[in-house]
Amino acid sequence: MNRVRLLVLNAALGVLDYRVPQGMTVEPGSVVVAPLGPRQIIGIVWEAERLPGAEVPEAKLRPLLEALPVPPLKAPLRRLVEWTADYYCAPISAVARMVIGSGSALRGPATTTEYRLTGREPDRMTPKRAQALDALQGEQATMRELAELTGVSEAVLRGLASMGVLEPVTVDCDRPYPQADPAHTDVTLSAVQAEVAAELVDAVEAGAFAPFLLDGVTGSGKTEVYGEAVAAALRAGRQVLVLLPEIALTEAFLRRFEDRFGAPPVTWHSSLKSSERRRAWRAIAGGTAQVVVGARSSLFLPYANLGLIVVDEAHEVSFKQDDGVRYNARDVAVMRARFERIPVVLASATPALESLQMAEAGIYRKLDLPARFGGAQLPEIELVNLTEEPPERGHWLSPRLAAALADRLERGEQSLLFLNRRGYAPLTLCRKCGYRFQCANCSAWLVEHRFSQRLACHHCGHEEKPPLACPECGEPDCMVACGPGVERIADEVSGLLPQARIAVVTSDTLGSPEKAAAFVAEAESGAIDVIVGTQLVTKGFHFPELTLVGVVDADLGLEGGDLRAAERTYQQIAQVAGRAGRGTKPGEVLIQTRHPEAAVIAALAAGDRDAFYAAETEARRHAGAPPFGRWAAIIVSSEEEAEARVAANRLGASRPVLPDIAVLGPAPAPMALLRGRYRYRLLLNARRSAQVQDVIRAWLARLEFPRGVRVSVDIDPYSFV
Ligand code: ADP
Ligand code: ZN
Numbered sequence: 001m002n003r004v005r006l007l008v009l010n011a012a013l014g015v016l017d018y019r020v021p022q023g024m025t026v027e028p029g030s031v032v033v034a035p036l037g038p039r040q041i042i043g044i045v046w047e048a049e050r051l052p053g054a055e056v057p058e059a060k061l062r063p064l065l066e067a068l069p070v071p072p073l074k075a076p077l078r079r080l081v082e083w084t085a086d087y088y089c090a091p092i093s094a095v096a097r098m099v100i101g102s103g104s105a106l107r108g109p110a111t112t113t114e115y116r117l118t119g120r121e122p123d124r125m126t127p128k129r130a131q132a133l134d135a136l137q138g139e140q141a142t143m144r145e146l147a148e149l150t151g152v153s154e155a156v157l158r159g160l161a162s163m164g165v166l167e168p169v170t171v172d173c174d175r176p177y178p179q180a181d182p183a184h185t186d187v188t189l190s191a192v193q194a195e196v197a198a199e200l201v202d203a204v205e206a207g208a209f210a211p212f213l214l215d216g217v218t219g220s221g222k223t224e225v226y227g228e229a230v231a232a233a234l235r236a237g238r239q240v241l242v243l244l245p246e247i248a249l250t251e252a253f254l255r256r257f258e259d260r261f262g263a264p265p266v267t268w269h270s271s272l273k274s275s276e277r278r279r280a281w282r283a284i285a286g287g288t289a290q291v292v293v294g295a296r297s298s299l300f301l302p303y304a305n306l307g308l309i310v311v312d313e314a315h316e317v318s319f320k321q322d323d324g325v326r327y328n329a330r331d332v333a334v335m336r337a338r339f340e341r342i343p344v345v346l347a348s349a350t351p352a353l354e355s356l357q358m359a360e361a362g363i364y365r366k367l368d369l370p371a372r373f374g375g376a377q378l379p380e381i382e383l384v385n386l387t388e389e390p391p392e393r394g395h396w397l398s399p400r401l402a403a404a405l406a407d408r409l410e411r412g413e414q415s416l417l418f419l420n421r422r423g424y425a426p427l428t429l430c431r432k433c434g435y436r437f438q439c440a441n442c443s444a445w446l447v448e449h450r451f452s453q454r455l456a457c458h459h460c461g462h463e464e465k466p467p468l469a470c471p472e473c474g475e476p477d478c479m480v481a482c483g484p485g486v487e488r489i490a491d492e493v494s495g496l497l498p499q500a501r502i503a504v505v506t507s508d509t510l511g512s513p514e515k516a517a518a519f520v521a522e523a524e525s526g527a528i529d530v531i532v533g534t535q536l537v538t539k540g541f542h543f544p545e546l547t548l549v550g551v552v553d554a555d556l557g558l559e560g561g562d563l564r565a566a567e568r569t570y571q572q573i574a575q576v577a578g579r580a581g582r583g584t585k586p587g588e589v590l591i592q593t594r595h596p597e598a599a600v601i602a603a604l605a606a607g608d609r610d611a612f613y614a615a616e617t618e619a620r621r622h623a624g625a626p627p628f629g630r631w632a633a634i635i636v637s638s639e640e641e642a643e644a645r646v647a648a649n650r651l652g653a654s655r656p657v658l659p660d661i662a663v664l665g666p667a668p669a670p671m672a673l674l675r676g677r678y679r680y681r682l683l684l685n686a687r688r689s690a691q692v693q694d695v696i697r698a699w700l701a702r703l704e705f706p707r708g709v710r711v712s713v714d715i716d717p718y719s720f721v
Contacts, residue, residue, distance in 0.1 A: 177288065459671065558595070655699070661692065
């Protein structure tokens with residue numbers, strides 16, 4: 001091969017052809033460095049016939065500069081990249097960037113210098129030095145990372161190093177991970193568990209494409225059961241990927257893996273340090289990372305020898321990425337398994353309707369774990385009709401829920417209150433003029449966070465100090481909170497039960513793995529009486545003393561007309577209810593609602609999952625919604641309102657007229673302003689058989705938009721804001 005076509009990581013550059021110089025060997029999948037004008041770019045050698053583009057004449061071809069010392073990306077991964085770009089109407093280079101994931105991984109072996117404490121005291125203590133020493137306990141990292149970790153400057157740290165308080169350590173950037181041992185522990189499965197596990201183990205050993213839906217109630221032992229399949233893959237010398245929603249990637253989960261296999265899994269998620277990212281990437285590509293537990297982006301990594309994929313909590317909406325390449329990791333996982341010819345397990349207590357439908361159609365094999373392990377009972381669920389048993393004015397907990405909390409406290413048991421709203425209150429007003437505090441960049445209210453004393457936008461991250469006076473009328477000390485967030489509920493609990501030890505658990509308070517681990521340890525030791533949390537507490541945690549779950553506002557998720565609102569409400573409440581009574585004591589769940597008659601609430605109360613799915617299936621069929629029909633969204637945005645509107649209208653005016661695809665809109669998006677961009681939406685509703693992507697591609701290709709306009713396509717959207 002002396003002429004190659006490159007897939008480059010920058011979409012704007014398109015496809016580029018090069019000559020392979022004498023003495024260099026490359027093959028499809030090789031990662032190379034190529035010249036572009038005065039610059040150097042990274043590209044992946046690709047089959048030319050699969051990447052359409054104009055051919056550069058032979059005489060104009062420039063030679064590649066270097067083939068990078070990493071294994072070539074394998075054909076199944078190359079096919080996955082193509083499929084993902086094609087299906088989600090995304091630039092193929094953007095998908096390829098997710099494969100590369102770490103720039104420094106592409107360079108060969110390397111060492112780096114890290115620093116750690118020696119135990120010596122500094123000659124003179126300063127506040128900065130004290131702060132550094134405090135944060136450095138047990139840490140070892142590069143100067144830059146330590147500076148970030150401690151919040152003091154590198155200069156201060158270098159000073160500490162020069163006086164011998166910190167010492168340098170040379171580390172191999174690619175030091176191997178500890179080896180997992182499939183036989184580390186002997187798990188005794190129940191008869192039902194064993195039967196299910198045997199099927200999965202057989203599939204791993206057979207080494208063929210096999211999609212499974214592992215449908216088991218909370219606490220049934222899904223993790224134990226797929227652990228057997230993981231062990232089988234390890235015995236076969238093959239790699240395993242366990243995909244988790246980012247928020248479920250907790251220390252507790254990782255520890256469980258370590259207990260089972262004698263070594264922690266390799267992790268991959270957004271908060272990895274770049275050195276960890278490099279190390280993980282190279283071990284994954286080199287085949288030495290045996291079990292990878294990662295968030296959705298770990299799906300695109302270049303596993304050398306993948307033998308099994310597990311998607312845990314497979315119904316989770318966070319598997320859907322809503323910026324960049326808008327893919328659904330659950331669906332892409334199945335495609336990867338197909339290309340790799342391996343089994344894939346979707347595990348959930350509340351599967352997505354789409355997954356159940358695939359099982360019903362015989363495409364996925366459904367495996368059931370209908371009961372909790374060890375005879376633990378599913379909790380008793382009761383509704384509290386808030387119109388009949390209202391809380392006191394300005395309060396959010398009904399007398400019955402308040403009494404149940406008091407009762408648990410007396411008995412020394414734990415309670416969990418669930419409200420999916422961070423902060424103190426979702427809306428803040430001026431008491432005098434009614435001014436509403438709103439984000440300048442988004443169509444959203446600013447949320448008061450009392451603990452950290454700030455007003456925050458949950459969409460763009462904008463934060464400000466609460467003003468001393470109303471920006472509109474000047475009234476001093478004017479802010480009135482409207483509605484509850486978890487912080488306000490915590491306040492209410494401490495008013496009711498002054499002696500209760502309360503923990504607020506949200507992404508604000510549990511932002512790091514260390515904080516999460518500390519919380520778990522505290523809760524397990526019985527040092528917490530009442531947990532007040534957002535969806536972060538709905539999954540993964542297993543606290544045997546937790547016997548009461550209160551859902552503060554079950555109707556919250558049903559507002560706003562999201563097309564999956566009912567399903568998501570069902571899943572969230574069923575999951576959080578599953579936290580109750582996991583030990584020997586029975587659990588009780590109180591669900592506060594104003595709509596006890598709503599199908600989803602009634603089904604939750606009756607513990608009748610089938611009734612919910614039946615009602616939801618009918619509603620979806622009626623609406624032509626997935627899995628019976630398909631949706632796609634097109635979002636047109638610009639920093640200029642008029643520019644976005646004009647572009648959206650032009651797009652609307654040139655809509656395709658087809659019997660099997662209806663185009664709705666354009667209309668201003670519910671979040672008409674997001675991160676400073678004005679947004680319009682079009683929604684396509686198509687028959688299942690329609691070639692939606694082809695239609696969209698042809699439609700968009702006919703139009704040109706001003707540079708400030710961004711048009712993004714969302715296939716099978718989850719978010720409708
Ligand atoms: P799920 O993932 O279905 O919610 P888990 O796998 O977390 O369930 O299991 C629930 C609890 O029961 C865990 O504490 C787990 O260790 C325990 N458990 C499940 N199956 C077994 C088993 N076969 N032997 C011992 N403990 C088990
Ligand atoms: Zn904002």
